[in-house]
Amino acid sequence: MMMQGAEVLLEQAEFIGVAVIVLVLAYLALEHKEITYAVFFFGFMAAAVAGFYLLLEAPFLVGLQIAVYTGGISALIIFGVLLLPRAQDSSLEIFQTARRRRFGLLLSGAVMLLSAILAFFYPWSDLPPVSPPELAQSLQGLAAWLWSGHGIYVEMVALIMLTALVGSVAILKMMKAEELRPLTTESHPESAGKKDESGSSSAPQTETGEGAKEAGPE
Amino acid sequence: MIPLSWYLIVAFMLIGLGAYGMITKRNLIRIIIGAEIMANGVNIALVAFSVYTEVFTFTGQSLVIIVIAVTAAHTALAMALMLMYNARYSTVDLGEPVVSEGRRHE
Known part of the structure; x- marks a missing residue:
């Protein structure tokens, strides 16, 4: 009984630690003056979010999160920043006006407040988390779920990604053709x-x- | 046991933080980062909902996979648009004064 209590406490401490790291890194990703560091902070934040998936026992998502967000999206944004020398110079960046900042704070504060009310007072399920299957069975089950009954959605995602890829290339080609000078x-x-x-x-x-x-x- | 509301609080805080970034920032890169932070918050909420149920299903995890794929796609598209914006206006900050021929005032 005492061991169980210690385990629960440890789990809650892990959750709080991960949550603090994620929120601080997310704030730094938005507010750090140097854009290059901001992108790095975003990458670390994405890696820290994988900690939540570990706590929720979703091992495949841990790998996917780190591979796609930290390894893919952050790297893509860093390449974008490196391609734009002007973007790297923080002294040239235009920061928000005080009025716009107040408006943003007010709106996001309202979103957070309403969400907190929803999280605390809505009768969410009081059930304990169900224990997911073992890792191998979990991956097998996920693959079966995705490809047996819902293959069409996977195909749709593939189509969306292909469209985005073609669209990106088309936009860049258009840019080349539309060179002003x-x-x-x-x-x-x-x-x-x-x-x-x-x-x-x-x-x-x-x-x-x-x-x-x-x-x-x- | 961690209550479901704890995950939801963190998820909603991330969504709020991302919304703050998208509303207040003028730099396109920061706006993209704000959108990514919001997507991360949504993903946490989805996985948490899928775990705190009577019967375990893979619905939440599968949705998260789809969201991650769509997010990666829209980031690629946003980066292409950002490069185009930069080529035309020589800046990645929205709302800077521009002249009619597309060159930024120095």
């Missing part, structure tokens, strides 16, 4: 120097670059 040699100091020497006109980069090379000082 072709790159000229003026943007590159070395090429600009060459251009001055050769006296070529402001043609697009490829042509001018080749022209500058050909007409370089001999």
Whole structure:
């Protein structure tokens, strides 16, 4: 009996520890001044959320969460940040006005308050958590559930991901086609120097670059 | 035993925090992070609901798998849109003054 009480206390302490880590990391991911660190904090937060799945005995989701969120989505956002030098410079970032911040705080506070009321006062199930099957059986059961009776939903998810992939590529291609101003040699100091020497006109980069090379000082 | 309401509290706090980020931030990367935080809160609530039932089913876990896949897809799309926005306006901050030809005022 005493051992059971100690186990419950330990489990609750684990939950509180994970919850504090997740909430602090989520706050830092939103509020840290340096965007690169913010993305890293988000990755750590996603890894810490896997702790909840461990407590809920969902081992497959632990692996999926770490692989997709920490390994995939965070890495994708970091690559995005690295592609945009301007985004890395925190001194250029425009922060919210005090009014907008107050509005956001008020709205999110209202969401949290209503949710807390819902969580505490709605008659949720008082049942204890059911013990899930063993790991091997759990994975087998999950696969069977997904592919036997609900394969169509898995196919739909695959279709959504394919659509997103094609859409992303299409958007980036569109961006290339819609370039507002072709790159000229003026943007590159070395090429600009060459251009001055050769006296070529402001043609697009490829042509001018080749022209500058050909007409370089001999 | 951890009560169900504890999981729900954390899940709702994450949803609120993500909503705060999405409402107040002007940086597109932070807005994407806010959306991801909200999705994490939803996932925790789904798994908790699926465990605190009379009979164990895989419904909650399967829904979480679908949510994770959709989240990954919308992040990829959001990053592509962000790159496009940056190429056009030379910034990733929403609401900066722009001129008609699409270049940002310096």
